[in-house]
Amino acid sequence: MSGSVPLETMEAAARVCAADEKxxxxxxxxxxxxxxxxxxxxxxxxxxxxxxxxxxxxPNVDIDKMERLLQMQERILEREAKASYxxxxxxxxTDIESVEKKGKGHGTKYAKWEHINEMLKPVLTSHxxxxxxxxxRSDKEITITAVLSHRDGHSEQTxxxxxxDTSGSKNGIQAVGSSMSYGKRYTASALLNIxxxxxxxxxxxxxxxxxxxxxxxxxxxxxLIEETETDVSKFCKFLKINSVAEMPMSKLGKAEAMLNAKKxxxxxx
Numbered sequence: 001m002s003g004s005v006p007l008e009t010m011e012a013a014a015r016v017c018a019a020d021e022k023x024x025x026x027x028x029x030x031x032x033x034x035x036x037x038x039x040x041x042x043x044x045x046x047x048x049x050x051x052x053x054x055x056x057x058x059p060n061v062d063i064d065k066m067e068r069l070l071q072m073q074e075r076i077l078e079r080e081a082k083a084s085y086x087x088x089x090x091x092x093x094t095d096i097e098s099v100e101k102k103g104k105g106h107g108t109k110y111a112k113w114e115h116i117n118e119m120l121k122p123v124l125t126s127h128x129x130x131x132x133x134x135x136x137r138s139d140k141e142i143t144i145t146a147v148l149s150h151r152d153g154h155s156e157q158t159x160x161x162x163x164x165d166t167s168g169s170k171n172g173i174q175a176v177g178s179s180m181s182y183g184k185r186y187t188a189s190a191l192l193n194i195x196x197x198x199x200x201x202x203x204x205x206x207x208x209x210x211x212x213x214x215x216x217x218x219x220x221x222x223x224l225i226e227e228t229e230t231d232v233s234k235f236c237k238f239l240k241i242n243s244v245a246e247m248p249m250s251k252l253g254k255a256e257a258m259l260n261a262k263k264x265x266x267x268x269x
Contacts, residue, residue: 081154086265088150092127093262094234096120098195098254111196113185120188128152131192133184140164142176144183146191158191193261195254211249218245224259228266
């Protein structure tokens with residue numbers, strides 16, 4: 001290994017490890033994640049890793065200091081992974097389409113899990129995400145945990161419990177299968193902010209829902225678009241409209257929900 005890191009440098013790094021936690025995790029206060037910030041975090045991680053590699057070969061560095069350096073490296077890697085997750089998640093939101101309600105049951109219409117999954121898989125893959133599920137069962141209910149993992153290591157999850165669907169003439173296996181499909185649909189939708197819509201014949205067109213939004217509503221949407229740095233062309237393409245000003249009233253609620261969800265996600269990051 002070429003070059004060497006002075007003992008004073010390694011001891012300074014160890015003192016950083018022992019510093020106030022607020023100083024160590026200062027990047028957690030940053031709410032807006034961009035590629036430049038992620039690159040800076042990666043440079044910081046590489047620098048600390050180099051110090052650790054040199055420290056490992058230096059007999060003058062005690063075990064306590066080495067452990068502190070390793071803990072620092074772990075925290076940096078965790079922040080890098082979370083920053084990458086948040087940035088990729090925000091970009092992915094505009095590619096997640098609303099799913100048509102083609103399922104019928106219990107007097108209502110709903111989007112089937114197979115249709116949600118069909119729409120979702122290529123979107124997740126293109127943005128470096130994977131969606132998996134864990135299940136746990138008791139006598140009367142089944143618990144579904146949806147886990148959204150990013151390729152850089154960070155993951156988020158949500159969990160819900162559902163009663164076994166014994167409606168109709170379902171046997172035990174069918175009841176479990178129905179509840180699992182139901183649970184996947186709800187947990188995935190909650191985790192990824194997936195929306196569904198009625199067929200064209202069932203939506204708000206018959207009730208005047210195709211009237212354009214007002215100037216004030218248009219201005220509010222444009223403000224949200226600017227605040228969330230949303231690509232207007234992708235936004236309009238997703239909603240199948242020519243422009244924000246021409247948006248029909250029937251699509252206003254979905255547009256607002258999508259933008260507000262993206263805004264809330266950025267604030268949490």
